[in-house]
Structure formats: structure tokens, C-alpha cells
Amino acid sequence: MADTVIDTKKPGLMVGWLDLGAMLKECVITALLSAVLFLPFIALHADTGGSGGLVIETRWDSWAWFVLAAFVGRALLVVWRENPSSRTRDMLAKTVVTPVGGFFRKNMVAIGLVALVLAVLFPISPFGNRYSVDVATTWMIYIMLGWGLNIVVGLAGLLDLGYVAFYAVGAYSYALLSQTFGWSFWVCLPLAGVFAAFFGVILGFPVLRLRGDYLAIVTLGFGEIIRVILLNWYNVTNGPDGISGIERPTLFGLEFGRNAAEGGTTFHDFFGLEYSTMYRVVFLFYLILALAVLTNLFTQRIRKLPVGRAWEALREDEIACRSLGMNPTNIKLSAFALGAMFGGFAGSFFATRQGFISPESFTFIESAVILAIVVLGGMGSQIGVVIAAFFLIVLPEMAREFEQYRMLVFGAAMVAVMVWRPRGLLSYRDPTILFSKITGRKSTGREHQA
Amino acid sequence: MAYFIQQLINGLTLGAIYGLIAIGYTMVYGIIGMINFAHGEIYMIGAFLAIISYLVFGDMGIVSIPILLMGMLVISMIFTAAYGWTVERLAYRPLRGSFRLAPLISAIGMSIALQNYVQISQGARVKPIQPVVQGGFQLFTQGGFAVQITYLQIVIWVLTTALMVGFTYLITQTSLGRQQRACEQDRKMASLIGVNVDRTISLTFVLGAALAAVAGLITTLYYGVIDFYVGFLAGMKAFTAAVLGGIGSLPGAMLGGLMIGLIEAFWSAYFTIEYKDVATFGILVLVLIFKPTGFLGKPEVEKV
Amino acid sequence: MSTTAEMLLTVEHLTMRFGGLVAIDDLSFEARNREITSIIGPNGAGKTTVFNCLTGFYKPTVGRLILNHPKSGNTYFLERMEGFKVAQVAHVGRTFQNIRLFGQMSVLENLIVAQHNVLMKASKFSIAGLLRLPVYMRAEREAIDLATYWMDKVGLTDKADWDSQNLPYGDQRRLEIARAMCTRPVMLCLDEPAAGLNPRESLELNDLLVSIRDDHGIGLLLIEHDMSVVMGISDHIVVLDHGRKIADGDPAAVREDPAVIKAYLGEEEDEELPPEVAQDLATSGTGGKP
Numbered sequence A: 001m002a003d004t005v006i007d008t009k010k011p012g013l014m015v016g017w018l019d020l021g022a023m024l025k026e027c028v029i030t031a032l033l034s035a036v037l038f039l040p041f042i043a044l045h046a047d048t049g050g051s052g053g054l055v056i057e058t059r060w061d062s063w064a065w066f067v068l069a070a071f072v073g074r075a076l077l078v079v080w081r082e083n084p085s086s087r088t089r090d091m092l093a094k095t096v097v098t099p100v101g102g103f104f105r106k107n108m109v110a111i112g113l114v115a116l117v118l119a120v121l122f123p124i125s126p127f128g129n130r131y132s133v134d135v136a137t138t139w140m141i142y143i144m145l146g147w148g149l150n151i152v153v154g155l156a157g158l159l160d161l162g163y164v165a166f167y168a169v170g171a172y173s174y175a176l177l178s179q180t181f182g183w184s185f186w187v188c189l190p191l192a193g194v195f196a197a198f199f200g201v202i203l204g205f206p207v208l209r210l211r212g213d214y215l216a217i218v219t220l221g222f223g224e225i226i227r228v229i230l231l232n233w234y235n236v237t238n239g240p241d242g243i244s245g246i247e248r249p250t251l252f253g254l255e256f257g258r259n260a261a262e263g264g265t266t267f268h269d270f271f272g273l274e275y276s277t278m279y280r281v282v283f284l285f286y287l288i289l290a291l292a293v294l295t296n297l298f299t300q301r302i303r304k305l306p307v308g309r310a311w312e313a314l315r316e317d318e319i320a321c322r323s324l325g326m327n328p329t330n331i332k333l334s335a336f337a338l339g340a341m342f343g344g345f346a347g348s349f350f351a352t353r354q355g356f357i358s359p360e361s362f363t364f365i366e367s368a369v370i371l372a373i374v375v376l377g378g379m380g381s382q383i384g385v386v387i388a389a390f391f392l393i394v395l396p397e398m399a400r401e402f403e404q405y406r407m408l409v410f411g412a413a414m415v416a417v418m419v420w421r422p423r424g425l426l427s428y429r430d431p432t433i434l435f436s437k438i439t440g441r442k443s444t445g446r447e448h449q450a
Numbered sequence B: 001m002a003y004f005i006q007q008l009i010n011g012l013t014l015g016a017i018y019g020l021i022a023i024g025y026t027m028v029y030g031i032i033g034m035i036n037f038a039h040g041e042i043y044m045i046g047a048f049l050a051i052i053s054y055l056v057f058g059d060m061g062i063v064s065i066p067i068l069l070m071g072m073l074v075i076s077m078i079f080t081a082a083y084g085w086t087v088e089r090l091a092y093r094p095l096r097g098s099f100r101l102a103p104l105i106s107a108i109g110m111s112i113a114l115q116n117y118v119q120i121s122q123g124a125r126v127k128p129i130q131p132v133v134q135g136g137f138q139l140f141t142q143g144g145f146a147v148q149i150t151y152l153q154i155v156i157w158v159l160t161t162a163l164m165v166g167f168t169y170l171i172t173q174t175s176l177g178r179q180q181r182a183c184e185q186d187r188k189m190a191s192l193i194g195v196n197v198d199r200t201i202s203l204t205f206v207l208g209a210a211l212a213a214v215a216g217l218i219t220t221l222y223y224g225v226i227d228f229y230v231g232f233l234a235g236m237k238a239f240t241a242a243v244l245g246g247i248g249s250l251p252g253a254m255l256g257g258l259m260i261g262l263i264e265a266f267w268s269a270y271f272t273i274e275y276k277d278v279a280t281f282g283i284l285v286l287v288l289i290f291k292p293t294g295f296l297g298k299p300e301v302e303k304v
Numbered sequence C: 001m002s003t004t005a006e007m008l009l010t011v012e013h014l015t016m017r018f019g020g021l022v023a024i025d026d027l028s029f030e031a032r033n034r035e036i037t038s039i040i041g042p043n044g045a046g047k048t049t050v051f052n053c054l055t056g057f058y059k060p061t062v063g064r065l066i067l068n069h070p071k072s073g074n075t076y077f078l079e080r081m082e083g084f085k086v087a088q089v090a091h092v093g094r095t096f097q098n099i100r101l102f103g104q105m106s107v108l109e110n111l112i113v114a115q116h117n118v119l120m121k122a123s124k125f126s127i128a129g130l131l132r133l134p135v136y137m138r139a140e141r142e143a144i145d146l147a148t149y150w151m152d153k154v155g156l157t158d159k160a161d162w163d164s165q166n167l168p169y170g171d172q173r174r175l176e177i178a179r180a181m182c183t184r185p186v187m188l189c190l191d192e193p194a195a196g197l198n199p200r201e202s203l204e205l206n207d208l209l210v211s212i213r214d215d216h217g218i219g220l221l222l223i224e225h226d227m228s229v230v231m232g233i234s235d236h237i238v239v240l241d242h243g244r245k246i247a248d249g250d251p252a253a254v255r256e257d258p259a260v261i262k263a264y265l266g267e268e269e270d271e272e273l274p275p276e277v278a279q280d281l282a283t284s285g286t287g288g289k290p
């Protein structure tokens, strides 16, 4: 039998509210553990030696730094945790988190509009040079992918680890359709979306009945299968060499090259402008902006429809859904297919922008990045995706020297955010319908919630 | 026929690796009902530890092969177990009873982080070592094709069998095993009767990691080359093995591992080697659809 | 206790085994339309399992569950229907012993989600919905009206916009009932709706259930431990113990039934136990059911 639980711990060396002795103990344990963990990987390095064989190289100084960092990190954590709740944490919550969060919530539409206007003005602003517009285009692609995946993960609560497969299907269907049939981007774009959605249904139909974690691993496997097929099906995909010379998009038939194809007109000729490669860059930016906005508006609206509400209900409680006569498979399938469709759109944009695609662009890492964007931004949050994509795509793009640490930071951030805020950083959910708004009737508002 | 038997031998060796990793998946699933996505990386860490300890022992001038092997085994098991423990403590324990997707995402994050941690700290290039255990003997020859068993393969089988026996004893006969099974049945009840649930779960991770380390060691010895990316595919396949055998079942994990190993060996031998990974995933999907409980798993009725 | 009420549900030889455990053993009973049929019994008697079989969550090992749909006149064999179809086609609604609301969604949203199938049809694969065509807008309006009706009825209108996870416990119980009613069921299965309610809430619940029976003319199946609720409003009571039916009749009869008293008071229980277990229990000084 357990003894009566009485806190027999003698208070050690107390400094204000902080028990220094206990803290020191925790820190030492952490440091010892990290000394063990880092010993083989940081202190020792299996390096390729002169003869081509491996030799051991020691890095005791880095090891010491790492252990010290663990010690200090733990100390900071303890201070943060032990810190009486009335202090820093609450202060931070009161002065920063709540007001900022509240501001975002109340002015969601306005913020969205301002952001849109800024985005539209960006290429013609003084900041809009070739490089910055290009980076912004990449950012937009990931925003769009994030919004697409958000339907699946954030709304329907289905963990899809193979989202990149649909991106790949979109890219390859555009490339193959345009090369085989000579169809233009505008014809192929919807087809690519349809193909991706079709793949989503094909995959989803058998596996969506599975429990959540099985679904995750099957989608992961599916992503790999698609990549392996792209790598090995030479006749169609040209294997690892990829497909090049993919047709670039036109603006109502106006081309962006220096010289027009036979019978075509170029953009600069038509408007009597000097030729510049910038036109295409800017055009591509507006194109992806339009696609992303479309994705967003679509998601916003479908959330308020029966399907959208069913997705969220399914995320909350599948058993309750079944008891209300909802068909879980169909509901999941629709989320999967629509998410895939937007992935397909983004994929065909990617193909037309690069002019070249190969299986290398569609690895698991891509899926992981997109998922990280959705998760860190806050599952189901549209603005969160924009912000997370900035941190995960634009920042690393600008700080290329840290490129190799990128995925390490992603991974660690995913863990940290889940531990700290399991529904993501900006995980605020707006109700799809407000009783107080649609009826004149008084209702104690949401502010009064317990 | 000779070719067939040779593939059988190779497949069984491969299967031993998958089986050892699969046990980690199955045990963790059994006790906390989640897929430990980072387990493949734990295996990869085990493989690296085998290489690093091999090199360190080499520097120390140890040449006796049995001592070398024992040393590598012990070192990689201990350090990998420490990683297994830490992963649970950092990424999963704070999330018990949290939002459904949270532990899964945390596990994926952990897996990405570990992979890149090793890539950065040890470099992205493949790590080759000299064969440690060399030689073998010919079983028989048929139509000009010699069926061979290497000594290394024998070492691998003996090691795996010994571990399996010891492990089965641990789970079925000791109090740790009983506590673990109690937690599997009903965590809350187990804690009420005085089982230290947190400690038992930690130990489960430690054991799983130690077995994965053995798999890593075997990989290093058998293939002589690894890189930071080996955990991804091997993890997927071992997970498939766990599901195939019936997730939650220890003998199932071993059986599933052997089956996946054999399937892979025969597929590579008789079909296209490029699509061997696709074959494994295909099997995973088929099993999940038609027999989600696997071969030895218990049927799962969701409590409403 | 109208004798004119037509038959709604006929359960014949229902048996449910989980491995070696027989949770329900050859259970047969009937429930009539416009009546409240209570299923009572000690913990672990198999009551919830009966509901799970009725509502398609479990496939019974043996037995027939026949529902006569009073509105369409169709007959449904519930044991053969896929889970969600029981609610969708046969219109059997239910609540859960452990409340299952859509926690992050508001009260109103919970009630609108319950009308998914009607709304889905009106939204014509979401196209009419996306374009906000009148067909859909009208359907949505009606859905809101029905939701409002039930919010008024269970007294949640004031909290219509609250996230359901933030509601007090009693409100959550009533919201779950309202949500089930929004599917327009012909039979409503309630699993311990009074659990955790205070006496005043419990009385209000009685009124609500009676009103559902009388004003909406549907049959109710009620699992309840609170005898004041059971005896007060039931038209008919089925008593289970260890998966077997030990009594069946109107409240007055059941109250007097010796088998029921025995099951509840655990009289002479030692006799049923194997001698060595009985001994163990006697020496350790603890009794009761596992």
C-alpha cells in the first residue's frame, strides 16, 4: 500500500520562489543525460579519412558546449515553470498573447483584405525585384499547399503524410498532357486538379476506414509509391531525368518569351513594351496569388456548408457522427479529394513555373514541410498558414547559410508546438454560424463562455 | 531450387532485422496505442552507434572479433536505449491524453529532427566499414549455383533467436512484463493498483530501442554501409511487418518481420528490384484493408 | 400506457459475446411507439451493449432487431444495417453514456450538423450551397428553425453560440438529446441521461422526456440508474442482470418483482460464487461485484 502522500521534501536553498537546490539537481541530471546522448554524435565523428576509410574525429569542445546548453536550457525551463503564475507568464499572456490574438480574431476579414492588397501591390512596389517576387511566388505556392492540406488535416482531422503525391500528380499530369496533346496551361490546370482528386479518391476509398494513425502511415507509403513510380517508369515520366521544356503559361494567349511561337503574340509586343524577363515573373506571381486566393475563398465558403461542418464534426467525434446517420467514409473522401485537387492545382502551377520537373521535387520532406506549415500555423487557421509558411519557407530562403539546419529546426518546432499548444499556434476557430447574428434574438455571446 | 534456397537464407536474415525493429513498434503500440514514427530513426541511431563504437574500439587496438562484437552490441544498445528514453520523455509523455493528432505529429517532428541531427553531426555521406565477420561455407551446389551461408548470417540468427527467447521470458515471466501487460489492458487500473505507469512506458521505449539497436548493428555488419536515411525505409517496412503480424503481438512482429524479409528477397530475385519498396507498401495497404488485425493480432472492437 | 400504441421495436433472442464474455444472453423484449421503455440493471448488466447493437455499433452474435417504422411503414432489420444507416434510414437516434458532443463546435452548429443528411441533399453536392441558390438557403433556414426550436425546448438558446465543450455538464446532456432529436428520429435511445444531474435538472429532464413522447409521438428507450426518473415516467421496464432479462413489465410490477430486488440488493450472492472465491471474499472482507 502506498504511504500517505505528504510532501516530505525539505525546502532547500530558496531564492525567492525558486528552490535552487531542486533546480540544480534537475539541471545536473539533464546535463548528465545530454552528455551521454551527445557523446557518440557530437563528441565523436565518423569522418571519411584520407584513405577513404572511416576514422574517428573528436570534438570535445562542441560536446562541452552542447552539454552546457542543455544545463542552461533546463535551468531556464525550470525558472519558467516554477515562476509563480502571477508573473511573467500571465503578464505575457495579458500584454501580448491575448490582445494580439484578439486583434487578429476581430479583424480577420480586414487583415485578409489588407494582406491581399499588399500582395497585389508588391511586385510594382519598390521592393518588387526579380528575386523578391520569385521568393514571394514560392511562398505563395506553399501557402496554397498549406491551405489545401488544411482541408484534410485541419478541418477533417485526417493526418495525411503523403500530400506531396497529389502535388506530383498535378505537376506530372500538366507536363504530360501539355506535351502529349499540346494543350495549353489553362486547359490542363483544371484537368490536373481533377486527376489529383481522382487519385485522392482511389487512395482514399480503401484506406479512409482505417484508424487515424494507420491512415497516416498509408498515406506516407502512398507518397513513396508515387515517387518510386515516377523514378522508374521511364517511358512515361523519363525517370530521374524528369521532364523538361514544359510549356509556360500565357495571358489570354499572350506569351512571355522573347519571341512568340508561330502564329502567337508576345506580351511585350502586344503592349508595345521593351522585352523583360520580369513580366513573366510578375505574371507567375499574380497567377499563384489568384490560385491561392481561390483556394482560400473556396475553403472559407465550404466550411459553412454541410460538407464542411461534417468535416469538422468528424474531426471532433466520428462515433457521434455515425449516430447521427452521417457516412464517415464519404465525408472523409470528399475532404481528401478536395485537398488533393488543390494540391494538383499547385502542382501544375509548379510545373509551368519551373518548366522542368523531376521526382526529386516530390520527396517526403516536402510533405513534412507542408504538414509543418499547417500544424505550426494552427490546424484549421488560414492566417496561421500564411505566417507559418513565411517562417518555414521565406526565412530559410533568405538565410541560406543555415539551410542544413532547416529540417532540424522544423522537426524540433513541431515537437515543441505540440507539447505547448497541441492544436497549433494560432488555433482559433470561428463558428461557421452565429445565432446572435442571424436572428435578432439576444444570446449571451461567446465572450461569456465558462 | 538452389537459387530459391539462397534467397530464402537472405530473406530470413533481412527478416531478422525487420522483426527486431517491428517489436519496438508493436510494444509501444500495445502500451500507449500510438505509432512511434520516430522508431525508424532510433534504429538508424543504433546503426550509427555500431559504426562509431567499431571505430573507437579499432582505435583502442581491440582486434579480437568476439570482444569487438560484444562491445559494439553493448555500446549501441545502451546509448540507443538512452535515445529511446529521451524521445519518450520529451515528445510523448507531455502529450498523454492530449488532442488526438498531437502525439502523431510530435512523433513525426521527432523523426525529422533526429534524422537531421545525425545528418548534421555525422555528415550526409554514406558510412562504409570493412567486413568484421568474414567467410562462410557452401551448403551445396546445384547446376553451377552454390548456396552459401556466411558466418555472419549464422551470428545474426543466433543473436536474434537468443534475444527473442530472452525477451519472451522477460515479458511473460518477470514482474516488469506483468506490469507492462497490465498497462496495456487498462492504464488507469494499473496505476490504481500501484504500477508505476510512467516508468513502465519508459521501459517499453528503452527495450524497443535496445532491440532496434541490435537491428542497427546487424545492418551495419551485414551491409557494411549505412547513411542517415536508412531509418525511413526500414522503419516503414518494420511497421508493415508489425501490422502484418498483428500489431500488439510480439510473436506477430517477428513473424511479420520474417515474412517481409522473405517477400522482399524473393521479389528482388524474381521480379523487379526497383519496385521492391512498392511491393512492401502494397502489402501494407492490402493487409490493412482486408485483415487489419494481421495474422496474430486480436480483433479490435471500439468501445462506444 | 396506451394499449393502442403500435409496436415499434421487437428484439428477438439478442446475444452478444466478446470473446468468452457473454454481455447479452438471449434477450427478447418489445418496445411500443409513444411509450417510454426503460432498460435497467446493475452496472455491467449489458444495457449499453443493447444500445450499441440497436444502433449499429456492434454486430450482434445472434438475434434479430426489428424496427417497424411508423411513418413509412417499412420494416428494418437493424442487425443487418451498416452503422450509420441505422440512424440515416431507420431513423433511430441515440445519446451516449459518456457525452459525445462536437466539443469545438458551437451549440447551434452541433444541432445543424445533426441535420446533415437533409442539408446535404439540398446542397446538391455542395454546388447549390457554394452558389447560395434558393433551394439550399431555404433548407438552411429550416435547419436553423428546427435547431432553434430544440434550443428553446432544452433551454440553451441563451448559449447558442457557446462552444459545446464549455457548457456545464447538465447543458451538455440536454444538448446531446436535442442533437439526437434534430435528426427527426422515430425512436430515441437515451443512455443514462440523468447521470450527473442535480435533482432540479433531473425533474426538468422528466418533463422533457415526457414531452418528447407525447408531443412528438416517438418511442423512447431509456437506460437509467436514477429510479425516480425510471419509476416516474416509464410505461414499461425491462430489467437486465448479467446480460439476461430477469423481469419485464410496468413499473409497479417490476418494483415488486423478487428477482429484481435480489439483483439490486445482491441477496444471497455468495451462493452463486465458486466456494474458493466465496472464501476469499469472506476473509478479505470485501464484497460486491467486480
Ligand SMILES: Nc1ncnc2c1ncn2[C@@H]1O[C@H](COP(=O)(O)OP(=O)(O)OP(=O)(O)O)[C@@H](O)[C@H]1O
Binding pocket: B301, B302, B303, B304, C018, C021, C023, C041, C042, C043, C044, C045, C046, C047, C048, C049, C050, C097
Ligand atoms: N467492446 C467491448 N469489448 C469487450 N467487452 C465489452 C465491450 N463492450 C462491453 N463489454 C462488456 O460487456 C459487459 C456489459 O457492458 P455494458 O457497458 O453494456 O454495461 P452497462 O449495463 O451499460 O453498465 P453501466 O451501467 O456501468 O453502464 C461488461 O462486462 C463490459 O465489460
Ligand SMILES: [Mg+2]
Binding pocket: C047, C048, C049, C097
Ligand atoms: Mg452503460
